[in-house]
Amino acid sequence: MLKSINKNLNKLYKFSGYVAAIFLILVAVFILIGICSRIFGFYIRGLAEYSGYCMASASFFALAYTFVEDGHIRITLFLERLSGLKKKVVEIWCLGVASFFSGYLAFYFVKMLIISYKFQERSEGADEILIWIPQSSVAIGSIIFFISVLHHFILINKKTK
Amino acid sequence: MTEILLTIFFISVLLFFLGSGIWVALSMIGVSAIGMMLFTSRPVGDAMATTIWGTSSSWTLTALPLFVWMGEILFRTKLSENLFKGLSPWMQKLPGGLIHVNIVGCALFAAISGSSAATVATVGKMSIPELRKRKYPEKILLGSLAGSGTLGLLIPPSIILIIYGVAVQESIAKLFIAGIIPGIMIALIFMSYVIIWSLINKKTMPKILEEYSFIDKIKRSKQLLPVIILIVAVIGSIYTGIATATEAASLGVLGALILSYFQKSLTVETFKSSLLGATKTSCMIAFILAGSTFLSLAMGFTGLPRNLALWIQNMELSPYVLIFVLMIFYIILGMFLDGISAVVLTMAIIEPMIRQAGFDMIWFGIFLVIVVEMAQITPPVGFNLFVLQGMANKDMGYIAKSAFPLFLLMVLAVILVVIFPEIALWMPEQMIKNIN
Numbered sequence: 001m002l003k004s005i006n007k008n009l010n011k012l013y014k015f016s017g018y019v020a021a022i023f024l025i026l027v028a029v030f031i032l033i034g035i036c037s038r039i040f041g042f043y044i045r046g047l048a049e050y051s052g053y054c055m056a057s058a059s060f061f062a063l064a065y066t067f068v069e070d071g072h073i074r075i076t077l078f079l080e081r082l083s084g085l086k087k088k089v090v091e092i093w094c095l096g097v098a099s100f101f102s103g104y105l106a107f108y109f110v111k112m113l114i115i116s117y118k119f120q121e122r123s124e125g126a127d128e129i130l131i132w133i134p135q136s137s138v139a140i141g142s143i144i145f146f147i148s149v150l151h152h153f154i155l156i157n158k159k160t161k
Numbered sequence: 162m163t164e165i166l167l168t169i170f171f172i173s174v175l176l177f178f179l180g181s182g183i184w185v186a187l188s189m190i191g192v193s194a195i196g197m198m199l200f201t202s203r204p205v206g207d208a209m210a211t212t213i214w215g216t217s218s219s220w221t222l223t224a225l226p227l228f229v230w231m232g233e234i235l236f237r238t239k240l241s242e243n244l245f246k247g248l249s250p251w252m253q254k255l256p257g258g259l260i261h262v263n264i265v266g267c268a269l270f271a272a273i274s275g276s277s278a279a280t281v282a283t284v285g286k287m288s289i290p291e292l293r294k295r296k297y298p299e300k301i302l303l304g305s306l307a308g309s310g311t312l313g314l315l316i317p318p319s320i321i322l323i324i325y326g327v328a329v330q331e332s333i334a335k336l337f338i339a340g341i342i343p344g345i346m347i348a349l350i351f352m353s354y355v356i357i358w359s360l361i362n363k364k365t366m367p368k369i370l371e372e373y374s375f376i377d378k379i380k381r382s383k384q385l386l387p388v389i390i391l392i393v394a395v396i397g398s399i400y401t402g403i404a405t406a407t408e409a410a411s412l413g414v415l416g417a418l419i420l421s422y423f424q425k426s427l428t429v430e431t432f433k434s435s436l437l438g439a440t441k442t443s444c445m446i447a448f449i450l451a452g453s454t455f456l457s458l459a460m461g462f463t464g465l466p467r468n469l470a471l472w473i474q475n476m477e478l479s480p481y482v483l484i485f486v487l488m489i490f491y492i493i494l495g496m497f498l499d500g501i502s503a504v505v506l507t508m509a510i511i512e513p514m515i516r517q518a519g520f521d522m523i524w525f526g527i528f529l530v531i532v533v534e535m536a537q538i539t540p541p542v543g544f545n546l547f548v549l550q551g552m553a554n555k556d557m558g559y560i561a562k563s564a565f566p567l568f569l570l571m572v573l574a575v576i577l578v579v580i581f582p583e584i585a586l587w588m589p590e591q592m593i594k595n596i597n
Contacts, residue, residue: 021440024230027223031411035404048220051407055447056218058226062444071441072184073449073502077541079182094183101191105213108206112214138214 009151010068016144017065023058023137027051046127053134060141064148088156095153102149106142113139168463171196185502186445189452193459200462209455216454217447220407221327225446227410228318230439232274234417236283237431238424240388244269245287247382250373257359258366260297260305261352263288267309268348269385272392273413274313275320276442277500277537281310281548289553296367300563301358303553307560308567309351310545311534314500316344317396318410321500321533324450325526328457328508333406334399335589336526341396342584343527347574354570387423391416400592449505457509470513483518484579487511488532495536499544503533527585528578535571538564 030051037044066072079090115121116132123129174195178188190209197205216222244266252261266284274280285306292302314321317337326333359366373381395413398404404412421427460466473483494503515525537545540561550557578584 017437017440020444021436024226024436024440024443028227028230028411028414031223031227031407032415035408035412049218051223052218052220055220055223055226056214058440059217059444059447059451062440063448066441066444066448069441071445072186073445073499074182074184075179075497075542076182077497078180090181093181097178097183097191098187101187101194104194104206105190105209108210109214111207112210134218135214138217 006151006155009147012144013064013068013148016061016141017069020058020060020062020065020141023054023061026054027058030054046123046125046129049123049125049127049129053129053137056134057137057141060138060145063141063145067145067148068152088159091156092153095149095156099146099150099153102142102146106139106146109135109139109142164464167199168465171199171463171465179498185506186448186452189449189456189506193452193455196459197462200459208458212454212458213451216327217451219327221333222323222447222450224318224333224405224407224410225320225323226439226443227407227414228275228323229320229442229446230435231318231410231413231417232276232279233435233438233442234414234421234431235273235388236279237435238417238421238426239384240270241283241286243384243388244284245291247385249291250371250378250381253371255352255356257301257352257355258297259288259292259295260301260355260359262292263302263305264309264348264351264355267306267312268316268344269388269392271312271314271316271344272396273318273388273417275318275323277310277313277534278544278548280313281306281545282552284310285549285552298362298365299553299555301355301362303549303555303560304563304565304567305351305355307538307545307549307564308570309348310548311537311571312344312348314534314537315340315347315527315530317341317399318406318413319530320446321504321530322526323406324446324501325504325508325529327450328453328505329512329522329526331522331526334402335523335592337396337406338400338588338592339523339527339585340530341588343531343574343578346577346584347531347571350570350574351567354566358566387420391420400588402592446501449502453505453509456506460509466510466513469510470517473514474517480518480520481579484528488575491529491532492536492539495533495542496539497542498536499542500530500533500536503536504529521582521586523589524578524582524585528575531571531575531578535568535575538568 030047033044034047079087082090113132113135116135121131123131171192175188175192178192179185194205194209197203197208245262248262248265249259252265253259255261263284266288267280270280270283288306317340319337319340322336322340323333326336391413394416395409398412399406399409418427491503515522537543538561540546540557543561546557546560549560553560
C-alpha cells in the first residue's frame with residue numbers, strides 16, 4: 001500500500017518535470033516566432049506575455065521534480081558535519097519548515113487563482129488573456145511541490161535512526 | 162528602538178534558516194512572511210503571491226532558461242575534445258605550453274555557457290588527463306583551471322548577470338556587453354602569470370614533443386569553427402542591437418541544436434537530458450529569484466535598506482572605501498554561499514546604497530560578478546573547487562592553495578576595474594551609439 005503510494009507520487013513528480021520541460025520548449029518557440037514575425041512583418045498579439053507565462057509555468061511545474069532530484073540550493077556546511085540522530089533531527093526541522101512554507105505558498109497561489117477567476121480578471125498586457133489561465137499552472141505546480149516536500153517530511157520521520 | 166530590535170531579529174532568523182540547511186528560496190520566503198507580519202498589517206500572503214507571480218512571469222527572465230539550455234546542449238557535444246585538439250597546437254610554443262589551453266578553453270566555453278562549474282567541467286574533462294600525460298606540474302595545471310573557470314560567470318552569456326539585471330532592473334544586453342573586456346582582461350592576466358611562472362620554474366615544465374605545420378594546425382582547429390561562429394552570432398546580435406538578450410538566447414539554442422546535429426551528438430537521449438538539465442537548473446534559479454523579490458518587498462517595510470543607505474551617505478565615505486568594504490563583505494559571504502544566492506540575498510539591501518552613492522549600476526554589476534567569481538575558488542564553499550575535487554582526485558585544500566595566486570590576480574583585476582571604470586563601461590557606451 002505504502003509502496004504503491006510512494007511509487008505513484010514519484011511518478012507525479014517526474015510527470016510534472018516533463019510538463020515543465022514542454023513549457024520550456026514553448027518559451028523558445030514563442031520567442032523564435034517573435035523573431036520571425038519581425039523579419040517577415042506580421043504581428044501576433046502578446047507573444048512576449050505568452051513566453052513569460054510559459055516561463056512561470058516551467059519554473060513552477062519543475063519545483064517538485066527539482067526538489068526530489070536534489071536540485072534546489074541549500075547550505076549544507078553544518079548538516080555535513082552531523083550524523084546519526086542529530087542529522088535526522090536537523091533534517092526533520094528543515095523539512096518541517098519547508099513543508100510549512102511550501103504549503104503557505106501553494107495556499108496563496110490557489111487563493112490568487114480563485115480571485116482572478118471570480119472577477120474574470122484580464123492581463124494588462126497586449127495579450128488581454130484571462131489571467132487565471134496561466135495562473136492555474138503556477139497554482140498546480142506549487143501544490144505538487146508542497147506534496148513532494150510533505151512527502152519527504154513524512155518519509156524521514158518514518159525512517160528508523 | 163523597537164524597529165532596530167525587530168530588524169536584528171529579522172536578519173537573525175534569516176541567517177538561522179539559511180545556516181541550518183533550509184533551502185535558500187524557502188528560507189527567503191519564510192523569513193519575508195514572518196518579517197512582514199511583524200512590520201506591517203498588510204495581507205502578507207496575497208502580497209507574496211502577486212509579487213512572485215509578477216517576477217516569475219516576466220519576459221526578461223526568459224533569457225535565463227534558454228541560455229542554460231544552450232550550454233547544456235553544447236556540453237553534450239564533442240566540444241571538450243575539440244577544444245583541446247583545436248587549441249593545443251597554437252598554445253604549445255608559448256612559455257607555459259598547454260597550460261594556456263586551460264585558460265583560452267575556459268574563456269571560449271564561457272562564451273557559450275553562463276556557469277563556471279560547467280566551464281571547469283567541460284575544459285577539465287580533456288585537459289586534466291592530457292596534461293597529466295605530458296607531465297605538467299599539478300599545481301599550475303589545477304590552479305589555472307580553477308581560476309579560469311570563473312570566467313564562465315563574467316564572459317557573456319552569464320547566468321549571474323541575468324539574475325543581477327532582473328533584480329536591479331537594468332538592461333541585460335548592456336550587462337553582457339560590459340562583461341566582455343573585463344573577461345578578456347582577466348584571461349590575459351592569467352596567461353601572463355602562467356608565462357612568468359613557467360619561466361621561473363622552467364625545470365619542472367615538460368619539453369614540447371609535438372610539431373605541427375601551419376596547415377596541420379588549421380586542420381585540427383577546424384572543428385572549433387562552428388562554435389566560434391555561434392559565439393560571434395549570439396554576442397554580435399546583442400551588441401549590434403539586432404536581437405535582445407532573450408532573442409539571442411533562443412537563436413543560440415537553435416544554433417546549438419543544429420551544431421550538435423551535424424556533429425552527430427544529437428540523439429533523443431542527449432536532447433532529453435539537456436532539456437531536463439536546463440529545466441532543473443533554471444527552476445532552481447527562478448525559485449530563489451522569486452524568493453528574493455519577496456524578500457526585497459519585506460526588507461522595504463523594515464526600512465533597513467533605506468536607513469543603511471542614509472547612514473552610509475552621512476558617513477561621507479570615499480567611494481573607494483565603500484567599494485573596498487563591499488569587496489571584503491562579498492568575499493566573506495562567498496565563502497559560505499554560492500554566487501547566485503550571494504547576489505540575490507543582498508541586492509535588496511545593497512541596491513539603494515549603491516544608487517545613493519552614485520555608482521553606475523552596470524559597472525557595479527561587473528564589479529560584483531568579479532568579486533563573486535573570486536568566491537568560487539575560496540574554501541570552504543567554492544563551487545569550482547568542488548568540481549575539481551571530483552575530477553582531479555585531489556583534496557580541496559590542495560586545489561584551493563594552487564588556485565590562490567589566481568585569486569590574488571583577480572583582486573588585481575578588481576582594482577583595475579575600480580580605478581578605470583571604462584574597462585567595463587566603454588563597450589556598452591559604444592553599443593548605445595551604434596543603436597541610436
